[in-house]
Amino acid sequence: MKGKILISSPSLLSDMIFYKSIILIVDETDEGHTGFILNRPGGLFLIKNKNNSFGKKYEFNFGGPVSEHTFYIIRNHNLYNESLIVDENLYWGNDVQLIIDLVEDGKIDLEDVLFFQGYSGWETEQLNDEIESNSWIVIDKLDKNIFDLRNKNSWNKIINELDNKYKIWSNSPDDISLN
Numbered sequence: 001m002k003g004k005i006l007i008s009s010p011s012l013l014s015d016m017i018f019y020k021s022i023i024l025i026v027d028e029t030d031e032g033h034t035g036f037i038l039n040r041p042g043g044l045f046l047i048k049n050k051n052n053s054f055g056k057k058y059e060f061n062f063g064g065p066v067s068e069h070t071f072y073i074i075r076n077h078n079l080y081n082e083s084l085i086v087d088e089n090l091y092w093g094n095d096v097q098l099i100i101d102l103v104e105d106g107k108i109d110l111e112d113v114l115f116f117q118g119y120s121g122w123e124t125e126q127l128n129d130e131i132e133s134n135s136w137i138v139i140d141k142l143d144k145n146i147f148d149l150r151n152k153n154s155w156n157k158i159i160n161e162l163d164n165k166y167k168i169w170s171n172s173p174d175d176i177s178l179n
Helices: 096-104 124-132 154-161 164-169
Strands: 005-008 022-028 032-037 041-048 056-062 066-075 084-087 090-093 113-123 136-139
Touching: 005 154, 022 084, 022 154, 032 056, 032 124, 066 096, 096 113, 113 124, 124 136
Parallel strands: 056 113
Antiparallel strands: 005 022, 005 136, 022 032, 032 113, 041 056, 066 090, 066 113, 084 090
16 A cells, blocks of 8 residues: 555545545555655644745645644655655655755655645554445556646646546535535
8 A cells, every 4th residue: 555545435425524635545554554644734834944034835735633732744855864755756754844944945845745744544454444335446657747636726627637536526525514
């Protein structure tokens, strides 16, 4: 599962955490799976201000309901030894300060980094059961760059590109009771 994308299916309409979510699975162990919700802005941000000049805004996505007091990053460069590889040229870790310092020093581009608060996690059989019950649509590779999926409307676009049976859901409101 590592490196695969989970797209929440319309069967998760009542799940307020994973409804209309796109998750990148970044790790797989004997105990389970770890992933980050790519398209859920977290509302938490940091503005780093050096030398009293206008600073950069670092927005943190809501990565999931597990370990919400821990912060993580996904980036397309291996910048330090503690990085874990997800896929070719895609890494994750939790040295947020190092990444912010590298952005501030102009060594990496902010557009090549995603910041997360918390993560999504499943025991191995738990995720397998959810996939079997059609809660998740599993995609091996997307034609899109994962950094372009930060937008909240990314789920609608992807679901619209999938099988015709999902198209009706692509324009559904966030609150399905308004439909």
